[in-house]
Amino acid sequence: MRETINKACCLNCGMATTAKDGSTMAEEQQLRIENAKLKAEVEKLRTVIGKYPSGASTTGSCSAGNDQENRSSLDYHTGIFGLEKSRIMEIVNQAMEELQKMATAGEPLWVKSVETGREILNYDEYVKVFSVENASHVRPKRLIEASRVTGVVFLDLPWLVQSFMDANQWKEMFPCIISKAATIDVIYHGEAPNRNGAVQLMFAELQMLTPLVPTRDVYFVRYCKKLSVEEWAIVDVSIDKVEENIDTSLVKCRKRPSGCIIQDKSNGHCKVIWVEHLECQKSSVHTLYRTIVSSGLAFGARHWMATLQHQCERLVFFMATNVPTKDSTGVATLAGRKSILKLAQRMTWSFCHAIGASSYRTWNKVTSKTGEDIRVSSRKNLNDPGEPLGVILCAVSSIWLPVSPTILFDFLRDESRRTEWDIMSTGSPVQSVVNLAKGKDRGNAVTIQTMKSKENSMWVLQDSCTNTFESMVVFAPVDITGIQSVITGCDSSNTAILPSGFSILPDGLESRPLVITSRHEKSNDNEGGSLLTIAFQIQTNSSPTAKLTMESVESVTTIISCTLHNIRTSLECEDG
Numbered sequence: 001m002r003e004t005i006n007k008a009c010c011l012n013c014g015m016a017t018t019a020k021d022g023s024t025m026a027e028e029q030q031l032r033i034e035n036a037k038l039k040a041e042v043e044k045l046r047t048v049i050g051k052y053p054s055g056a057s058t059t060g061s062c063s064a065g066n067d068q069e070n071r072s073s074l075d076y077h078t079g080i081f082g083l084e085k086s087r088i089m090e091i092v093n094q095a096m097e098e099l100q101k102m103a104t105a106g107e108p109l110w111v112k113s114v115e116t117g118r119e120i121l122n123y124d125e126y127v128k129v130f131s132v133e134n135a136s137h138v139r140p141k142r143l144i145e146a147s148r149v150t151g152v153v154f155l156d157l158p159w160l161v162q163s164f165m166d167a168n169q170w171k172e173m174f175p176c177i178i179s180k181a182a183t184i185d186v187i188y189h190g191e192a193p194n195r196n197g198a199v200q201l202m203f204a205e206l207q208m209l210t211p212l213v214p215t216r217d218v219y220f221v222r223y224c225k226k227l228s229v230e231e232w233a234i235v236d237v238s239i240d241k242v243e244e245n246i247d248t249s250l251v252k253c254r255k256r257p258s259g260c261i262i263q264d265k266s267n268g269h270c271k272v273i274w275v276e277h278l279e280c281q282k283s284s285v286h287t288l289y290r291t292i293v294s295s296g297l298a299f300g301a302r303h304w305m306a307t308l309q310h311q312c313e314r315l316v317f318f319m320a321t322n323v324p325t326k327d328s329t330g331v332a333t334l335a336g337r338k339s340i341l342k343l344a345q346r347m348t349w350s351f352c353h354a355i356g357a358s359s360y361r362t363w364n365k366v367t368s369k370t371g372e373d374i375r376v377s378s379r380k381n382l383n384d385p386g387e388p389l390g391v392i393l394c395a396v397s398s399i400w401l402p403v404s405p406t407i408l409f410d411f412l413r414d415e416s417r418r419t420e421w422d423i424m425s426t427g428s429p430v431q432s433v434v435n436l437a438k439g440k441d442r443g444n445a446v447t448i449q450t451m452k453s454k455e456n457s458m459w460v461l462q463d464s465c466t467n468t469f470e471s472m473v474v475f476a477p478v479d480i481t482g483i484q485s486v487i488t489g490c491d492s493s494n495t496a497i498l499p500s501g502f503s504i505l506p507d508g509l510e511s512r513p514l515v516i517t518s519r520h521e522k523s524n525d526n527e528g529g530s531l532l533t534i535a536f537q538i539q540t541n542s543s544p545t546a547k548l549t550m551e552s553v554e555s556v557t558t559i560i561s562c563t564l565h566n567i568r569t570s571l572e573c574e575d576g
Contacts, residue, residue: 095237121146145296180205207356292508306469330434335489474501
């Protein structure tokens, strides 16, 4: 079995290159692939919606470059889907006012939970304060999710604002939550260079890092406004007129006024108040994730804030020039450090992109010989130098474990315990030759681990990430010669890498509803464990025209089954 698995997992990673032209071409090629997919989605949306009214923009923005064109300024834009520009501005201004009140109000609008310490929206008070009509008669099958959280992020305010207004940057900032994002139409570009007053129609597909939770498609107008010298606000709101023109089967979620208030606190950090207020269709969710989704935690403000803080901290550590020696072992130069961190970031982004329920993927359910439910999906890589060419097979399984997320994360990221779960290590000792910190928490680090055996030596690049909401351990075998050149500072854009790894979430059983109302709500007083998603990817054939074989499927499902068994055994929860 091991011989079969080892054969299936040979990745033939590409070499790094120092040629700037090659790097640029690779990056442009990746952007073209992504932009082509997004443009196809936008065109499909336009086909469903119908023709734009006379004078409206007919070229959607699917990339950062297109956003710079002030092609649809408020001066001559006649509106979207029949809405006049004055009505659009009226809607977003009302949404901005509501966001500011939702962000700053205390009791009785927001009530602090005694059990969890989190704030809960008093929905009865909300209806009264904002004169909201009773939507239960209009949308009886919709659920309301509302949450608010405050935090500090270490990044400049202008950079934050730009990241929210650019669809590509926004998606890259939240790779574990956003699987697709596009600016469909720019209504007003805003004042240069800070985008004050910008208004744009956007689309996003929201995901969890598992195929078991359906994605949420949301269409909304985003409005960016400078409130004062040191304070900005970004509000999202779905517009009924847009939804009326879209096939109702496509509308899974709509945004009531949501967004964030960003306050510049100088010294390179900002205070952020995040409000998330969603109205979602009821949908079938796997029992494993039912609690964390129905409680509003999965797509709530806490998740967004934790991810934002993590990504901002990662960027600060990436840009740092005065890195202590203890935070950068095994790499002699700053260029080498940045090159390794950049490769690890691409690896983790690819992992997030590969394992969700996005419409990019088609998942088929298989049952392993040991009884685990496993989802498999295959794709063909024709010309992307960032991963091996040919047929790629991804297998994913999600389970519940009766251990805390912290214990599980520390176990999986610890190289001294890797042999306890990794069947590819063949019991050989594992050592870290590179260890780069990318956050204040010691769990946020990039390592290169060596596995030596009698037959050969294998190097593994590992990116471990943790925040107050979720954790990930992502890894991939790397070509030794190629990664050594990256360590010296060579560009990593053409380094082919195929990540596998783990996503860890709290199971949500300790949570409480994030909306209170006059209706009786049930609650669960049990403490929770962890939701673990494990994913393995293998290159089954170097030819893109090859057919997927059952032997390959059995190989990757065997890896999943053996790994899960080893994890349960090591953590003494075989019956989990």
